[in-house]
Amino acid sequence: MRQSFRFSLRSLFIIVMLAASYFAGWISHRAWNRRNTEQAIIDAMRQVNGPVRVEKAGNLDAIMLKGRKSDVEATQEAIGTIQAAVQQ
Numbered sequence: 001m002r003q004s005f006r007f008s009l010r011s012l013f014i015i016v017m018l019a020a021s022y023f024a025g026w027i028s029h030r031a032w033n034r035r036n037t038e039q040a041i042i043d044a045m046r047q048v049n050g051p052v053r054v055e056k057a058g059n060l061d062a063i064m065l066k067g068r069k070s071d072v073e074a075t076q077e078a079i080g081t082i083q084a085a086v087q088q
Contacts (some may be wrong), residue, residue, distance in 0.1 A: 040082050 067073045 037083055040085075041079055044078060044082055 034045055067075075
């Protein structure tokens with residue numbers, strides 16, 4: 001006769017809590033990484049203090065750079081380097 005696999009409600013609760021803890025930590029890490037990237041970009045822009053102005057730095061998806069085309073392109077490359085370094 002085949003015996004079915006049985007588990008208690010307590011073990012189900014433990015499994016659910018472990019999965020929830022893992023995903024909460026993962027989401028928290030992503031938010032922390034995003035804040036650090038944004039702060040690194042803002043700090044780098046303040047240190048450069050060059051011909052490029054940052055119009056909005058509150059959200060990385062909506063950063064607006066104003067200045068000469070060559071300066072803006074150089075700043076975009078620097079931002080890409082910062083993002084790559086922070087994500088590693």
